[in-house]
Amino acid sequence: MAIVKANAYGHGAVETAQALARQGIRRFAVASLDEGIALRQAGLSASIVVLGAIFEEQVSDLIAHRLTPVVSDERILPALAKAAHSHPTPYPVHIKVETGMGRLGFSPEELLTLLDNPLLHSPLQVEGMMTHLADADGKDSTVTERQLGEFRAALEQITQRGRTLPLVHAANSAAIVRFPDAHFSLVRPGIMLYGYHTLPATVPAPDLKPVLSLRTTIAQLRTIPQGGTVSYNGTFVATRPTRIAVLPIGYADGYSRQLSHRGSVLIQGHRTPIVGLVCMDMTMVDVTDIAQLQVGETVTLIGQQGQESIWADEVAGWIGTIPYEVLCGIGSRVPRLYEPA
Ligand SMILES: Cc1ncc(COP(=O)(O)O)c(C=O)c1O
Known part of the structure; x- marks a missing residue:
């Protein structure tokens, strides 16, 4: 069943x-x-x-x-x-x-x-x-x-x-x-x-592969000077000139506000940290260390890029919850695209 x-x-x-x-x-x-x-x-x-x-x-x-x-x-x-x-x-x-x-x-x-x-x-x-x-x-x-x-x-x-x-x-x-x-x-x-287990690591379990990836694209790239701030209440203050990528996904899409300053996303296979508060519709990440980047580039919030992966259980761990909540929280605005296995 x-x-x-x-x-x-x-x-x-x-x-x-x-x-x-x-x-x-x-x-x-x-x-x-x-x-x-x-x-x-x-x-x-x-x-x-x-x-x-x-x-x-x-x-x-x-x-x-x-x-x-x-x-x-x-x-x-x-x-x-x-x-x-x-x-x-x-x-x-x-x-x-x-x-x-x-x-x-x-x-x-x-x-x-x-x-x-x-x-x-x-x-x-x-x-x-x-x-x-x-x-x-x-x-x-x-x-x-x-x-x-x-x-x-x-x-x-x-x-x-x-x-x-x-x-x-x-x-x-x-x-x-x-x-x-x-x-x-x-x-x-x-x-x-x-594709997830919630069993203690001591229990042998078959290998499962997560079914879902959550992806977005870079909507805008901007460089802010040292001392510049990002997002509501200025909780991120740049300690160096900082390249910021704006992602058009936020907590209304189920990308939790608790990920502010905690989570990372994958861009060109690199883990890229979230900076500032996650907004209702947008999230900002620090891409200063990624050299060649374009608007429209794919960003993976859950899934695999190159050798790196971030799955829902890791995201859940960052914010003290379980993969169930991360997955079923993905909002109705997020289009679901289906690929044959
Ligand atoms: C009655 C019942 N059976 C089965 C399940 C499936 O549980 P799981 O996702 O841990 O397999 C649930 C989910 O909460 C449930 O409420």
């Missing part, structure tokens, strides 16, 4: 889902109703699970677009059943079991009462049972093993009551690599589809 929520972690949900569907992926998951509708409207016919909370006023749209809800609260069942009533076959839902994420889901005890609810036999039907792991990429495996143990015990209670288990899923990217016994019938990779 490919996780394509948050615009496929910034990569473009429609194009990503279509590319994965061409490779044979038959199940997708998003976070919200709107994300699911966007994929349906783009023509994706595969199963689409909505992982996030569903509200009563959303259920008719949800069912009209054949989206599969994850039920985490019994109170939604009557509305779902009502909206699914005219559906020709029992309408599939997935059930979330809360085993330690402290977020959505039924406790294992609540689960048994829930499954006696007649609405879950008709017009609804339990297609999937899931849990979400809180610490699959953590230092040690204790929390995950406890969560998996609880989940397995809940599943066993269900089978002991003579019920067959539907699709069962628990593993995010980290668990896919680290806990093969968490694979059950489906896995839910997100970040690894996009």
Whole structure:
């Protein structure tokens, strides 16, 4: 079940889902109703699970677009059943079991009462049972093993009551690599589809290649004298005559303001430091040490140039966050261009 929520972690949900569907992926998951509708409207016919909370006023749209809800609260069942009533076959839902994420889901005890609810036999039907792991990429495996143990015990209670288990899923990217016994019938990779691991370095992991590069071009070159300043509040003061390249990308595009004075970009294969505050629409870099430079030259903010590369996990490290946030923060103004692999 490919996780394509948050615009496929910034990569473009429609194009990503279509590319994965061409490779044979038959199940997708998003976070919200709107994300699911966007994929349906783009023509994706595969199963689409909505992982996030569903509200009563959303259920008719949800069912009209054949989206599969994850039920985490019994109170939604009557509305779902009502909206699914005219559906020709029992309408599939997935059930979330809360085993330690402290977020959505039924406790294992609540689960048994829930499954006696007649609405879950008709017009609804339990297609999937899931849990979400809180610490699959953590230092040690204790929390995950406890969560998996609880989940397995809940599943066993269900089978002991003579019920067959539907699709069962628990593993995010980290668990896919680290806990093969968490694979059950489906896995839910997100970040690894996009080429990143978040596992501790001690865990052996397959080599992945980041999918996305973020590039811009130099919009203007100017030389400022010693003592000249760059950007709002003059936080960069030139200590020598300094050549500045102005890049037409800023925090409104998801290039975090926290990168001010911290980040670097690649120009002609050189790491080139950001100077001054990152603005809403522009960022300035010091290119004094690069001899031959033209307006229009390609600048790589995430990606590879020559022998050098800067990937989203490095950018995340500069600003104290995770590659997920860097990737899914890339704004809607940034055109996405797709190349065949
Ligand atoms: C329920 C659920 N499953 C799977 C994933 C994918 O996680 P990852 O990107 O770490 O593989 C997410 C993402 O947050 C999620 O919320």
